Every structure is written in structure tokens, then in C-alpha cells.
Amino acid sequence: MTSIAIPRPAYAERPWILDWLMTVDHKKLGILYLYTTMFFFAVGGILALLVRTQLAVADNTFVNNDAYNQIFTMHASAMLFLFIIPVWAGFGNYIVPLQIGAADMAFPRINALSFWLIPPAGLLMFSGFLFGGAADAGWTAYSPLARGSGVGLDLWIISVIILGVSSTIGAANFMVTMFRMRAPGMTMFRMPIFCWTMLVTAVLQLLATPVLASALAMLYIDRNFGGSFFDPNGGGNAILWQNIFWFYSHPAVYIMILPGMGIISEVLPVFARKPLFGYKAFVFATMGIGGLGFSVWAHHMFTTGAVLKPWFGFMTFMIGVPTGVKMFNWLGTLWRGSITFEAPMLFALGFLSMFLIGGINGTFSAAVPVDFAIHDTYFVVAHIHYVLFGGAVFAVFAGLYYWFPKIWGRRLDERLARIHFALQFIGFNLAFFPMHLLGLDGMPRRIATYSESSGWETLNLISTIGAFLIGVAMIPFIINVVMAFLRPKDQPNDPWEANTLEWWTTSPPPVHNFDSLPEVHSERPLWDLRHGKTAH
Amino acid sequence: MPSTGKLRVIRRVNLLISAALLAIATISPAFAGWGMPDPITDQAKRIQDLWVFTLIIALAVFFAVEGALLYAIIRYRKRGDELPKQTHGSTALEIVWTSIPVLIVIALFSYSFIVLRDVEKKAPEDALSVDVTGFQFSWEFVYSLNDLGTNTDPNADGQISIIGTAAQEPTLVIPVGEPVEFRLKSNDVIHAFYVPNFHYKLDVVPGRDNRFVITANETGEFTGSVRSCAG
Ligand code: HEM
Numbered sequence: 015m016t017s018i019a020i021p022r023p024a025y026a027e028r029p030w031i032l033d034w035l036m037t038v039d040h041k042k043l044g045i046l047y048l049y050t051t052m053f054f055f056a057v058g059g060i061l062a063l064l065v066r067t068q069l070a071v072a073d074n075t076f077v078n079n080d081a082y083n084q085i086f087t088m089h090a091s092a093m094l095f096l097f098i099i100p101v102w103a104g105f106g107n108y109i110v111p112l113q114i115g116a117a118d119m120a121f122p123r124i125n126a127l128s129f130w131l132i133p134p135a136g137l138l139m140f141s142g143f144l145f146g147g148a149a150d151a152g153w154t155a156y157s158p159l160a161r162g163s164g165v166g167l168d169l170w171i172i173s174v175i176i177l178g179v180s181s182t183i184g185a186a187n188f189m190v191t192m193f194r195m196r197a198p199g200m201t202m203f204r205m206p207i208f209c210w211t212m213l214v215t216a217v218l219q220l221l222a223t224p225v226l227a228s229a230l231a232m233l234y235i236d237r238n239f240g241g242s243f244f245d246p247n248g249g250g251n252a253i254l255w256q257n258i259f260w261f262y263s264h265p266a267v268y269i270m271i272l273p274g275m276g277i278i279s280e281v282l283p284v285f286a287r288k289p290l291f292g293y294k295a296f297v298f299a300t301m302g303i304g305g306l307g308f309s310v311w312a313h314h315m316f317t318t319g320a321v322l323k324p325w326f327g328f329m330t331f332m333i334g335v336p337t338g339v340k341m342f343n344w345l346g347t348l349w350r351g352s353i354t355f356e357a358p359m360l361f362a363l364g365f366l367s368m369f370l371i372g373g374i375n376g377t378f379s380a381a382v383p384v385d386f387a388i389h390d391t392y393f394v395v396a397h398i399h400y401v402l403f404g405g406a407v408f409a410v411f412a413g414l415y416y417w418f419p420k421i422w423g424r425r426l427d428e429r430l431a432r433i434h435f436a437l438q439f440i441g442f443n444l445a446f447f448p449m450h451l452l453g454l455d456g457m458p459r460r461i462a463t464y465s466e467s468s469g470w471e472t473l474n475l476i477s478t479i480g481a482f483l484i485g486v487a488m489i490p491f492i493i494n495v496v497m498a499f500l501r502p503k504d505q506p507n508d509p510w511e512a513n514t515l516e517w518w519t520t521s522p523p524p525v526h527n528f529d530s531l532p533e534v535h536s537e538r539p540l541w542d543l544r545h546g547k548t549a550h
Numbered sequence: 551m552p553s554t555g556k557l558r559v560i561r562r563v564n565l566l567i568s569a570a571l572l573a574i575a576t577i578s579p580a581f582a583g584w585g586m587p588d589p590i591t592d593q594a595k596r597i598q599d600l601w602v603f604t605l606i607i608a609l610a611v612f613f614a615v616e617g618a619l620l621y622a623i624i625r626y627r628k629r630g631d632e633l634p635k636q637t638h639g640s641t642a643l644e645i646v647w648t649s650i651p652v653l654i655v656i657a658l659f660s661y662s663f664i665v666l667r668d669v670e671k672k673a674p675e676d677a678l679s680v681d682v683t684g685f686q687f688s689w690e691f692v693y694s695l696n697d698l699g700t701n702t703d704p705n706a707d708g709q710i711s712i713i714g715t716a717a718q719e720p721t722l723v724i725p726v727g728e729p730v731e732f733r734l735k736s737n738d739v740i741h742a743f744y745v746p747n748f749h750y751k752l753d754v755v756p757g758r759d760n761r762f763v764i765t766a767n768e769t770g771e772f773t774g775s776v777r778s779c780a781g
């Protein structure tokens with residue numbers, strides 16, 4: 015047995031509120047992460063509804079141009095930097111130590127720091143609204159344009175740097191945890207697939223996030239100390255920002271989706287009652303996506319005329335290969351299985367069907383001449399939402415329904431979950447499918463309004479109706495959670511008959527996680543216990 | 551009885567497919583240009599061909615994978631307590647389904663490479679050229695009448711300048727059937743020069759000499775757009 019010194023929180027001594035504020039327990043921090051990020055999901059969602067309200071009809075004057083720029087910028091920034099990236103750290107915090115049979119993360123205090131950087135950074139970013147206007151240059155803050163925008167952008171820069179620090183130290187923590195603290199018998203290739211995706215994500219964060227920080231620092235210097243990194247009139251380069259920004263932000267797309275793929279790969283085997291088809295192929299495909307992710311950044315820059323188009327087009331197509339391998343492995347997992355459709359599985363299947371579209375409509379941008387037509391139009395907005403909403407957000411809900419019994423000791427109601435799923439699935443497609451057609455017809459993204467003569471009104475109205483349907487879909491979810499909290503904790507250790515170690519301990523687990531650990535002989539230790547090692 | 555189960559599944563899948571076909575038939579008039587606006591240049595035609603080619607492959611992949619997914623969901627739902635066979639994977643299958651996307655990638659890349667080369671062909675020496683300057687929030691077009699051969703006053707330098715304002719977009723008239731080169735300049739931020747019917751856009755980057763060539767093949771009035779926060 016290995017033993018690791020971990021500062022144990024002195025419980026029962028502190029009042030409830032101090033206990034949460036001062037905790038270094040990965041489970042409590044994980045819960046804090048989840049609450050905080052779901053809060054920003056709601057904020058980002060409300061901003062999205064403002065965007066859609068403005069675009070519902072032609073020549074709308076619901077908000078003016080300046081306000082619109084702030085709203086869509088903050089929508090995207092909140093969704094990416096304050097919701098989807100840290101929400102995986104939230105799941106990872108709670109689940110990774112449990113899945114590898116550890117008592118906590120490797121560095122509990124650094125873990126607490128990672129979390130506590132997020133709320134102030136979020137407030138800072140949004141405080142722009144109080145100081146003459148929030149950031150308004152898009153989440154991409156393209157320079158030279160962004161050199162000239164208001165003070166809200168400075169707050170945004172500082173906030174994003176702080177969030178970057180949070181995820182960088184968090185990444186180091188996850189890596190050390192998974193390398194050093196796995197249960198006896200758990201080799202790397204017996205580690206649950208969610209852990210693997212968190213590990214690759216952590217590597218990407220460690221390599222990419224500092225690059226973003228450097229770009230942000232340069233932009234801050236340009237704006238405040240007379241620098242001219244991005245100003246050709248002062249000897250700088252107008253394309254430099256895009257190169258550095260996308261060198262971070264393309265890998266960041268995988269930071270936003272890989273852990274979601276991990277969750278899906280936990281859920282499918284449990285509810286199809288089969289192991290993940292091609293576990294090793296899946297791990298290598300994840301690494302492949304991570305590696306290729308660093309060689310495609312300029313596919314965002316084909317229309318600058320400043321990049322080697324065939325190379326970046328080719329590499330972008332190539333990412334389709336490991337992604338395709340994953341898709342086939344997921345299908346292989348379902349094939350000849352014995353499938354049931356509890357809530358986590360519904361959202362996992364929603365992920366498979368919608369993320370597929372996000373993968374397919376992305377390849378159009380890899381065909382460089384087609385990208386000339388669709389770049390910077392609503393086609394791209396459709397693409398990112400099929401990936402980030404149809405993919406990542408469906409995975410977030412799969413994870414929430416799946417681990418809710420473990421984290422909070424209660425099970426969410428299946429009927430309400432089905433209503434939630436149906437509304438979200440329909441609303442999502444209504445909101446985002448029409449955007450393909452709008453983009454092809456030339457509707458540029460990031461415009462505050464469009465004229466009636468454009469002929470874009472009907473599709474935009476449909477999209478807005480879909481967006482509000484997504485909003486409505488959250489009502490049964492919230493009711494479900496509130497009702498669950500009103501019930502006593504009643505969940506057994508392993509309500510789903512699952513495979514991995516988090517289901518070995520109680521729901522919720524004790525402070526120290528495990529009183530004992532089973533032997534680990536495969537990536538499904540609990541399955542082995544239930545059915546015997548021979549049932550492989 | 552498993553065979554009736556299978557039949558029922560097949561009937562259901564058939565039903566789904568016919569519903570999908572019906573839906574496509576109803577909305578297809580909206581897809582006259584396969585979703586794209588009318589191509590008005592030779593280059594745009596080529597890009598539209600590539601779009602259609604890519605779309606057909608995309609739809610094939612879409613229907614194949616979603617079909618397999620639906621089939622699995624219906625066919626392999628839980629029927630009893632018996633455990634399914636625990637298959638962990640298959641190297642042969644992994645090789646097969648790594649090769650399929652590789653082949654698709656090669657096809658898509660080759661065709662887009664050819665189209666890219668063609669639409670980016672340089673202008674002939676004597677081509678008409680238009681200098682375009684982007685500013686916030688409109689355009690200036692400058693071209694020479696000498697190039698057009700319509701300069702009636704030999705003393706004038708024949709430079710024509712058309713400046714737009716934020717409220718009044720500038721109108722540029724170009725000849726049909728001959729190549730026209732656009733040279734893009736910006737002195738402030740990055741703009742993008744975009745005419746949807748060209749199926750083409752190119753950024754106007756301060757400090758860069760970006761050019762593109764089109765050969766118009768249709769007359770008419772087409773609107774372009776000014777983009778100052780390209781991203
Ligand atoms: C109710 C759900 C949502 C709706 C209705 C919605 C709607 C929109 C719309 C209409 C835009 C385009 C704004 C413009 O270009 O003028 C947009 C942009 C964006 N959204 Fe969402 N969104 C939703 C959820 C999400 C989620 C969950 C994410 C990420 C996790 C996300 C990420 C983004 C990003 C990154 C952009 C910026 C695209 C760009 O760079 O132009 N959205 N959203």
C-alpha cells in the first residue's frame with residue numbers, strides 16, 4: 015500500500031459556511047466548481063436569449079449596436095471561459111480521485127486556489143458593465159481592432175489571464191494526481207476513460223494556456239503602455255494576434271470537448287452493459303486529437319491570405335480520422351449490447367447524434383475554398399454550437415444525471431429528465447440548424463441586425479423560438495434538482511451497476527473517500543467483482 | 551420470436567426513412583443552389599461545385615452513421631436479463647474504420663486542393679485592377695479608365711475613385727467576361743471584403759498586400775458587406 019500525506023480538513027469544528035470557504039476536500043471543491051460554472055451557464059444563456067431576441071426580426075431595435083457587441087462578446091466569453099472549461103475541472107475534481115481510488119487530489123491547497131480564482135475573475139469580467147461597457151471585441155478580441163476598445167476589454171484581459179492561471183495550475187494538479195496516486199493494480203491502461211480524457215486535456219492546458227497569456231499580456235501592453243505588437247503602423251504585425259490566439263484557441267476546443275467525450279465513454283458502456291469497444295484505440299485517438307490539435311490553428315485564418323492554406327486544410331481534415339475512430343468505437347460499444355435509456359444514456363445518445371453533425375459541418379471549413387464562402391458567417395455559428403452545445407453541453411447533462419446520485423446521494427426523477435431531454439433536443443436543433451442556411455446565404459456573424467430585404471427573417475425567427483425552447487427545457491431540470499434536494503439521501507453505493515471505483519464507496523463518499531479498495535485487474539473493477547473475472 | 555422483432559425494426563426504419571425523404575422533398579425548393587446563393591463568377595462556380603461534392607459526402611456519412619445509431623438503439627435495447635457478449639474490441643475493425651475516414655480525407659483534400667489552385671490563379675498582366683481601401687465603416691474603390699480603354703480625355707490620368715460612407719454603400723461596376731483583380735488595403739483595422747455571390751471573401755489587413763481575381767459571368771447588382779471585426 016502506498017500512503018500519501020494529505021491535509022485532512024478538521025471537520026465538525028468549523029461553522030458550515032467557513033467549512034465551504036476553507037475546504038481543501040476535492041469533493042467539496044468539485045461541488046463548488048459545479049455550482050459556479052452552472053451559474054455562469056445560466057448567465058451566458060440569458061445573454062444568448064438577449065442575442066436571439068434582438069435577431070428575431072429584421073431591423074430590430076431591442077438593443078443598439080454597442081450593447082449588442084457587449085452582449086455577444088460576454089455570451090461567448092462566459093460560456094467558454096467561465097462555464098465549459100471550468101465545468102470539466104469541476105467533474106474532474108469530484109470524480110478523478112474517486113475513479114483512481116485516491117483520497118484526494120495531489121495538491122489540495124493548489125486545488126482550492128484553482129477554484130477560488132474563478133469567482134473573482136468572473137466578477138471582474140462582468141464588472142465592465144458597470145464601468146462604461148463590457149468587452150465588445152468578440153471572445154476572440156481580434157487586434158488591431160481590440161487595441162482601441164473601451165476599459166471593459168482591459169478587465170476582460172485580466173480576467174482571462176486569471177482564469178488561465180486557474181486552469182494551468184489545475185492541469186498540473188490533475189496530471190500529478192493521475193500519474194502518482196492510482197490505486198494498486200491500476201496501470202495507466204486500466205485507468206477509466208474519463209480520467210484519460212482529463213489527462214490529455216490537462217496536457218493541452220499546460221502547453222496552450224501560457225501562450226494565450228502571452229498574447230493577452232501583449233494586447234494589454236499595446237492598449238495601456240503604448241506598445242505596438244499588433245499595430246503595423248508602429249512596426250508590429252496585424253496578423254500576429256490571430257496566430258498566437260488560435261495557437262491557444264484551437265487546442266482549447268479540445269480542452270472544451272475531450273472530457274465530455276470521456277463522460278460519454280463512461281455512460282455508454284454502463285447502459286449498454288458492454289465494455290467500451292476498443293479502449294486502447296480510444297486512448298490513442300484522444301492523444302491523436304490532442305497532438306493534431308496543435309497543427310491546425312490557421313484554419314481560422316484562411317481568409318487572411320497570410321497562411322499556408324493547403325497544409326492547414328489537410329491537417330484539419332486529418333483530425334476527422336481520430337474523431338471518426340471514436341465515433342465508430344462508440345457505435346461498436348452499443349452494437350449487440352443490452353441498452354436501457356435512463357437519463358444519462360439519453361443525453362449520451364443526444365451527444366452522439368448531435369456531435370456527429372458538429373464534426374461533419376466542420377469539415378466544410380477544411381475545404382479551403384468552401385471556407386472562403388462560409389468563413390465568418392452563421393454557418394460557423396452553427397458549427398461551434400453543434401460541437402459545444404450538441405457535444406459538450408449534452409455531455410455535461412449526461413454527467414450530471416449520471417453522477418448526481420454519487421455526489422448528492424439522491425437520484426433525479428426519470429420522467430422530468432425525459433421531458434428535459436426532449437425539449438432541449440428539439441429546441442437545440444430548431445435554434446441552430448437554420449443557422450447553416452443563413453450562413454450559406456451570406457448572413458455574417460456578429461451583426462446586430464439585418465434588413466428585411468435580406469430574406470433572413472423566417473429562419474431567424476425559427477432560431478429564436480428554438481433558443482427559448484432551450485430555456486424552457488431548463489425548467490424541468492431545475493424542478494428536478496430542487497425536488498431531489500428536498501428528499502433524504504437514499505442512494506446505494508452503485509445505483510447504476512456501473513464499472514469504476516467511484517461506485518465502490520458510499521453515496522456521497524466519506525471525507526477520506528474509501529474505507530477499502532477492491533483489487534483492480536481491468537478498467538472495470540466493479541464489473542469484475544459482480545460477474546467474476548472470467549466474464550471478460 | 552427474434553425474426554418478427556427484426557421485421558418490426560425494419561418497418562420502423564423504413565417509416566423513418568420515408569418521413570425523412572418527405573421532409574427533404576418539401577423543403578428542397580429552398581435548396582435551389584444547394585443552399586448557396588447564385589454564383590456570378592467563374593471562381594464562384596468552382597467553389598460551388600466543391601461545396602456540392604463535400605455536401606454529398608457529408609450527407610452520406612451523416613445518414614450512414616445516424617442510421618447505424620438508430621438501428622443500434624432500436625435493435626439492441628434491453629430485452630432480458632441475459633448479459634450481452636463482452637467484446638472488448640477488434641484490431642481488424644479498428645484498421646478498417648481508420649481507413650474509411652483516411653480515404654474520405656484524401657478525396658476531399660485532393661479536390662479542394664485543385665479548386666484552391668484554380669480560384670487563386672494570378673491575374674494576367676493586362677487585367678483590369680481595382681484598388682480597394684477599407685475603413686470604418688465603408689470602402690473606397692479606385693480604378694483606372696486606361697485599363698478599361700474608355701478614357702476619352704488623354705490628359706487626365708483616368709483614375710476614378712468611388713468612396714462610400716457608413717450610410718451610403720459605394721457601388722462598383724465591373725465588366726463581364728474578363729478577369730478583374732482586386733487589391734485590398736487597410737490603414738486602420740482588419741476588414742473583410744465579401745460578396746456572397748462571389749462565394750469568396752478576403753481580409754483587408756493593414757500592412758499586407760492581399761489580392762484576388764474574379765471573372766464575372768452574369769450581370770446584375772449584388773451587395774457586399776463591410777466587416778470590421780472579422781473573426
Ligand atoms: C441557449 C443556448 C444558446 C444560444 C441561443 C446561443 C446563441 C448564440 C448566437 C446567436 C451567437 C452569435 C452571435 C453573433 O455572432 O452575433 C452565439 C455566439 C457564440 N456562442 Fe452561443 N448560444 C447558446 C449556447 C452556447 C453555449 C452552450 C456555448 C459554449 C459552451 C456557446 C458559445 C458561443 C460562442 C463561442 C460564440 C461566439 C461565436 C463567434 O466567435 O462569433 N453558446 N451564440
Ligand SMILES: [Cu+2]
Nearest residue numbers: 264267311314
Ligand atoms: Cu480551430
